Amino acid sequence: MSFLRKVLNLLRRRHLEEDMAEEMRLHREHLLEKAMAAGLDRPAAERQASLQFGPAAAATEAARETRSFVWLENLCQDIGYSIRCIRKSPGFASIIVLTLTVGIGCNTACFSLINSLLLRPLAYPNSDRIVYLSESSPGEIGYTSNGAALARWLKDGDLFEHLGGYHVRQSTLTGRGHPRPVRLTESTAGLFEVFGTRVAQGRGFHASEYESGRGQVAVISHEFWQQQLGGDLNILGEVLVFDGKGHEIIGVLAPQAFPYDNAVFIPSDVLVSESKRAPGSDYAMVTYALLAPVVDRVSAQARLQAMRGAHPDSYLPEQREWRDTVQGWRDVSYGTYKPAFLLTALVVAAILLIACANITNLVLARNGARSGEIALRLALGASTSRIVRQLLTETMLLATIGGVLGAVAGVALFRGFVRWVNLDTLRFIETSLDHRVMLFATGATVVCGLVCGLLPALRCARPGLTTHLKEGGQSVATGKRRRLQSSLIIAECACTLALLVIAGLLLRSLQNVTASDPGFTREGVLYFTLSAPSERTPDAEASARFTDQVISNLQRIPGVIAAGATSAVPMSKVEYRTEAVRRIDQGTDAAGLTVGIDSVSPGYLDTLQIPLLRGRLLTAMDNHAQAPKVVLVNTRLADLLFEGGAPAALGSSIVWRGEQWEIVGIVSSTARYYLGHKPIPQLFVTQAQLSIPVSYVLRANVDPMSLINSVRAAVEEVHAGLALSNTHRLSDRADGSMGLRRTFLVMFGLFACVGLALAAMGVFGLMTYTVSQRMREMGIRIALGATTRNLLWLILSDSLRLIGLGLLAGIVLAAGGSRLLQSQLYDVNRLDPASYLLAVAALLTIGVIAGLLPAWRAARANPIAVLRVE
Amino acid sequence: MTKTDILQGTLDMLILRILANGSMHGWGIAERIATISKSALSVGEGSLYPSLYRMEQKGWISAEWSVSDNNRKAKFYALTRAGRKQLAAKQQAWDDLTGAIADIMNST
Numbered sequence: 001m002s003f004l005r006k007v008l009n010l011l012r013r014r015h016l017e018e019d020m021a022e023e024m025r026l027h028r029e030h031l032l033e034k035a036m037a038a039g040l041d042r043p044a045a046e047r048q049a050s051l052q053f054g055p056a057a058a059a060t061e062a063a064r065e066t067r068s069f070v071w072l073e074n075l076c077q078d079i080g081y082s083i084r085c086i087r088k089s090p091g092f093a094s095i096i097v098l099t100l101t102v103g104i105g106c107n108t109a110c111f112s113l114i115n116s117l118l119l120r121p122l123a124y125p126n127s128d129r130i131v132y133l134s135e136s137s138p139g140e141i142g143y144t145s146n147g148a149a150l151a152r153w154l155k156d157g158d159l160f161e162h163l164g165g166y167h168v169r170q171s172t173l174t175g176r177g178h179p180r181p182v183r184l185t186e187s188t189a190g191l192f193e194v195f196g197t198r199v200a201q202g203r204g205f206h207a208s209e210y211e212s213g214r215g216q217v218a219v220i221s222h223e224f225w226q227q228q229l230g231g232d233l234n235i236l237g238e239v240l241v242f243d244g245k246g247h248e249i250i251g252v253l254a255p256q257a258f259p260y261d262n263a264v265f266i267p268s269d270v271l272v273s274e275s276k277r278a279p280g281s282d283y284a285m286v287t288y289a290l291l292a293p294v295v296d297r298v299s300a301q302a303r304l305q306a307m308r309g310a311h312p313d314s315y316l317p318e319q320r321e322w323r324d325t326v327q328g329w330r331d332v333s334y335g336t337y338k339p340a341f342l343l344t345a346l347v348v349a350a351i352l353l354i355a356c357a358n359i360t361n362l363v364l365a366r367n368g369a370r371s372g373e374i375a376l377r378l379a380l381g382a383s384t385s386r387i388v389r390q391l392l393t394e395t396m397l398l399a400t401i402g403g404v405l406g407a408v409a410g411v412a413l414f415r416g417f418v419r420w421v422n423l424d425t426l427r428f429i430e431t432s433l434d435h436r437v438m439l440f441a442t443g444a445t446v447v448c449g450l451v452c453g454l455l456p457a458l459r460c461a462r463p464g465l466t467t468h469l470k471e472g473g474q475s476v477a478t479g480k481r482r483r484l485q486s487s488l489i490i491a492e493c494a495c496t497l498a499l500l501v502i503a504g505l506l507l508r509s510l511q512n513v514t515a516s517d518p519g520f521t522r523e524g525v526l527y528f529t530l531s532a533p534s535e536r537t538p539d540a541e542a543s544a545r546f547t548d549q550v551i552s553n554l555q556r557i558p559g560v561i562a563a564g565a566t567s568a569v570p571m572s573k574v575e576y577r578t579e580a581v582r583r584i585d586q587g588t589d590a591a592g593l594t595v596g597i598d599s600v601s602p603g604y605l606d607t608l609q610i611p612l613l614r615g616r617l618l619t620a621m622d623n624h625a626q627a628p629k630v631v632l633v634n635t636r637l638a639d640l641l642f643e644g645g646a647p648a649a650l651g652s653s654i655v656w657r658g659e660q661w662e663i664v665g666i667v668s669s670t671a672r673y674y675l676g677h678k679p680i681p682q683l684f685v686t687q688a689q690l691s692i693p694v695s696y697v698l699r700a701n702v703d704p705m706s707l708i709n710s711v712r713a714a715v716e717e718v719h720a721g722l723a724l725s726n727t728h729r730l731s732d733r734a735d736g737s738m739g740l741r742r743t744f745l746v747m748f749g750l751f752a753c754v755g756l757a758l759a760a761m762g763v764f765g766l767m768t769y770t771v772s773q774r775m776r777e778m779g780i781r782i783a784l785g786a787t788t789r790n791l792l793w794l795i796l797s798d799s800l801r802l803i804g805l806g807l808l809a810g811i812v813l814a815a816g817g818s819r820l821l822q823s824q825l826y827d828v829n830r831l832d833p834a835s836y837l838l839a840v841a842a843l844l845t846i847g848v849i850a851g852l853l854p855a856w857r858a859a860r861a862n863p864i865a866v867l868r869v870e
Numbered sequence: 871m872t873k874t875d876i877l878q879g880t881l882d883m884l885i886l887r888i889l890a891n892g893s894m895h896g897w898g899i900a901e902r903i904a905t906i907s908k909s910a911l912s913v914g915e916g917s918l919y920p921s922l923y924r925m926e927q928k929g930w931i932s933a934e935w936s937v938s939d940n941n942r943k944a945k946f947y948a949l950t951r952a953g954r955k956q957l958a959a960k961q962q963a964w965d966d967l968t969g970a971i972a973d974i975m976n977s978t
Contacts, residue, residue, distance in 0.1 A: 020919075023945050027897045027915060030942070 100402025103355030108410025147276035164191025165287035181725030186268035202251035224263035318580030318592030357488035395453025403445025493806020501814035504835030519670030525730035526704030540691035553714035564604030615665030637681030674737030799851030893948035
C-alpha cells in the first residue's frame with residue numbers, strides 16, 4: 001500500500017513539495033512568534049527559531065525521502081542535466097553515438113546470424129534430433145548412402161524413431177503444356193515422419209504402395225502445385241505422366257512441409273528390390289533419421305558401425321574400411337563454416353572494443369576539461385557518488401541512443417545479408433526477429449555504457465581539489481590518465497591491423513583462386529541434362545547410341561566446336577559418384593582407393609580440352625557394351641594408386657566392381673567441385689560400359705547461351721518431347737563456386753575499413769586532446785624559437801610511438817587470428833609478408849595523417865594568444 | 871534540559887498517543903511532547919516531520935489543512951482506525967519491554 005502511495009507521490013511531486021514547504025514555513029513562523037512573545041527582539045527571535053527547528057535543509061531532505069523514491073527523482077534530475085550537457089556539445093555526443101551505432105550494429109548483425117544458424121531451433125520439430133546418415137571412406141566424410149546401407153540401418157529397431165531416405169532422378173513431365181523437366185524424389189517410408197511433414201490435402205503413401213514396386217501414385221509439394229500446376233483445385237486424383245508413366249496425385253503437402261525443394265514424391269521400392277539393395281548398388285540415396293529420444297549421436301554412430309561389422313554382405317569388399325557416419329542436421333548443412341563464424345564473431349567483438357576504447361578516450365578527455373566544474377561541486381558538498389552517478393548517467397544516455405540506433409541498424413544489416421546470400425532459401429533456418437537478439441543488443445549497450453562511463457567517471461571524481469580550482473580547469477593531464485588513453489589507442493591499432501591483415505589475406509586468396517587453372521576450359525562451354533526416354537534406352541548399349549545421336553546432332557550446330565557427354569560435369573551440382581578401386585596385384589582384403597567415376601562419351605575430354613598425357617583416349621570402338629574393358633585415369637589416381645605414378649599406371653589393370661579394367665590412358669587432373677579445389681582421383685569409362693544418367697557439354701566459339709534454341713531443335717530431332725534442364729554456362733558455374741569466398745572477402749573488407757576509420761578517429765581524438773592540453777607548452781616553445789617543423793615532430797613522434805606499438809601488437813594478433821582462417825586460404829601462407837606489409841603501410845599512413853592535423857594546428861598557433869589565456 | 875535522542879519507533883508511538891486525544895498540527899505535537907515531559911524530551915523538527923509523513927504513508931494518521939485556534943493556517947493530523955490499533959500494539963510492546971528491563975534491574 002505504501003509502495004503504491006510512493007509511486008503516486010512521484011506524480012504529484014510538485015504539489016507535495018509545495019505542501020511540505022508551506023507546512024515547515026508555518027511551523028517556523030509559529031516558533032518565531034513564540035520567541036518574540038517571550039520578549040526577544042526580531043533577530044534574536046529568528047535565531048532562536050532556527051535553532052529550535054533544526055537545519056532546514058536536512059529536515060526537508062529527510063522528510064522528502066520518506067515520501068517517494070529519492071533515487072528515482074535524482075535519476076530524473078541527472079537525465080535532465082545530461083540532456084542539457086549533451087545539447088551543449090553536439091559534436092562530442094554525435095561522435096559517441098555514431099561510434100556506438102557502428103559497433104553495436106555490427107555485433108547485433110553477427111549475433112543474429114549466429115543465433116539463426118547455431119542457437120535457435122531449426123524450423124522443423126525435434127530438429128536437434130534429426131541426423132544425416134551416410135557411408136564414408138577412410139579420411140573423409142561421405143555424403144551418400146545406397147539401398148544396401150539403408151536396409152542395414154533399418155535393422156536396428158530402437159536406435160531411430162524414424163528413418164527415411166530418398167533417391168532423386170530427372171524426368172520429363174508431359175501432357176500438361178509443353179514437356180517440362182521435373183526431378184522425381186523416390187522416397188521410403190519414414191522420410192516424411194523424420195521432418196514432421198504434413199499432407200495438407202489428400203493422404204500420404206500407404207505401406208502397400210512402397211511394396212507394389214511400380215509406384216503409380218505421387219505426392220506433390222505445395223510449391224509445385226501452385227507454381228507448376230497453377231494451384232488446380234481438382235488436382236487430387238489427376239494423373240501426371242512422368243517419362244511416359246502415369247502417376248495419380250494422391251496428396252499435396254502443406255506449404256514448406258519438406259525442408260528442401262523436392263517437388264514430386266513417389267514411393268521407392270528399394271526395400272523390396274533385390275538389385276537396389278545389392279552391395280555397392282548404384283541406387284544412391286540421401287538418408288535422414290530422427291534419433292530416439294534417449295540416443296545421442298555418438299553412440300548411434302558406434303552402434304551403426306557395430307552393425308556394419310555384423311553385416312559384411314551389405315557392402316563391397318573394397319568398402320571394408322569404410323565407416324557409417326551420423327552427422328547432426330546443422331553440422332551437415334553448414335558445419336564447415338563454424339570456424340568462419342567464430343572468426344567473424346571475434347572480428348566484430350574487436351570492432352566493438354575499438355569503438356569502446358574511442359568512446360572511453362573521448363569521455364576521459366571531456367571529463368578532464370570539466371574537472372574545474374566538478375571540483376567546485378565537490379567543494380560545495382556534493383558526494384562523490386553523486387558526481388559519479390551523474391557522469392555515468394550522461395554516458396549511459398548516449399550509450400542508450402547509440403545502442404537503439406545500433407540495434408535497428410544491425411537488424412537491417414542482417415536482413416540485407418540474408419537476402420544477399422539467399423539464406424532464406426534454406427527453409428529450415430529461421431531468420432525472423434528473435435528476442436535473443438534484442439536481449440543481446442540491450443546487454444551489449446548496457447555493458448558498453450558502463451565500461452565507457454564508469455572508468456572515466458571514477459577517475460574524474462577524485463581530483464586534487466585545490467589544483468583544479470587554482471588552475472581554473474586547465475590542468476595538465478595526469479600521468480595515469482595519459483597511460484590509459486595511450487594503451488587504448490595501442491589496442492585499437494592492434495585490432496585494426498589484424499583486421500587489415502585478414503582482409504588482405506582473403507583478397508590474395510581470392511585472386512589466386514580466380515587465376516588458378518582448374519585443368520579444363522570453361523569459356524564458351526554450355527551443359528544441360530536430359531532425361532532419356534525409357535523406350536529408347538532399354539539397356540546400356542541403347543543408351544550409348546541415344547547419347548551418340550544427340551552428340552552428333554549437337555556437333556552439327558553452327559558455332560559448336562565440340563560436344564560430348566559426362567555423368568559429372570565439373571562444378572555443376574550434378575550428382576557425383578565415388579567408388580572404390582584397387583590394383584590388380586592387391587588382394588581382395590586391401591582397402592580400395594576411393595575415386596570419382598565419370599561415365600563419358602569419347603569426345604568429352606576434347607570438349608573440355610582436358611589434355612591427354614600418356615596413352616590414348618577412349619574411342620567409339622570402346623563405346624560398346626561388349627567391348628574390352630578399358631578406362632582412363634587422371635594423374636592423381638595414378639600417383640595415389642601406383643608406386644611409379646603415371647608411367648607405372650599406363651597399361652596396368654585395376655579391379656573395379658569386381659572386374660578387371662585396363663588403363664589405356666592418363667589424363668591431366670582437374671578441379672572438380674569448385675575453383676581451387678584439390679583434384680581428386682578420377683576414372684573415365686565409356687557410357688556403354690557404365691550406363692548412368694549423363695549431362696551433355698558443348699563448346700562453342702560464340703556465347704553458348706545464344707545457341708540454346710538450336711540445341712533444343714537438335715534434341716527434338718533425336719526424340720520429340722524431351723525437356724532440357726540444368727542448362728548453364730560452365731564459366732558461370734565456375735565463378736559461382738567462388739561465391740562464398742567473395743562473400744567473406746567483402747565482409748572482412750568492410751570490417752577492416754570500419755576498424756580503420758574508428759582507429760583513425762581514435763588517434764585524431766587523442767591527439768587533438770593532447771595538443772589542447774599542451775597549448776601552453778607549445779606557446780612557450782614557439783616564443784623560445786621553435787620552428788614549425790620542431791613542433792610537428794614533437795607531436796607526431798608521440799602518435800608515432802603509439803601507432804608503432806600498436807602495429808607490433810597487431811602483427812602478433814594477426815598471426816594468431818589467421819590460424820582460424822587457414823582452411824579458407826588458397827595458396828597463401830597465413831604469414832604472407834605482402835599482406836602484412838600492406839596492412840602496416842595502410843595503418844601507418846592513416847595514423848600519421850590523423851595525428852598530423854592537430855599537430856599542424858598546434859604548430860601554427862599564435863604564441864601570444866595561447867600564453868595569455870589562463 | 872538535556873536533549874535525549876528518541877528512537878524512531880518510540881517517537882511514532884508518542885505521536886500516536888498524543889493524537890489519540892484529538893487531532894493536532896505539527897508544531898502543536900512538538901510542544902505537547904515538550905510540555906508533558908516537562909522539557910525532558912524535545913523533538914527536533916527534523917525527526918518530527920519524517921515521522922509524520924511516514925505514518926501518513928502507512929495510513930496510521932490522516933492529514934488535512936485547516937485553521938488553527940489562533941486563526942493560522944495549519945495542517946492537522948488525526949488518528950485513523952489503523953493508527954489506533956498500532957498504538958495499542960506499540961503500547962503493549964513498550965510495556966513488555968520496560969517490564970522486562972525493570973525485572974532485570976530489580977533482580978538481586
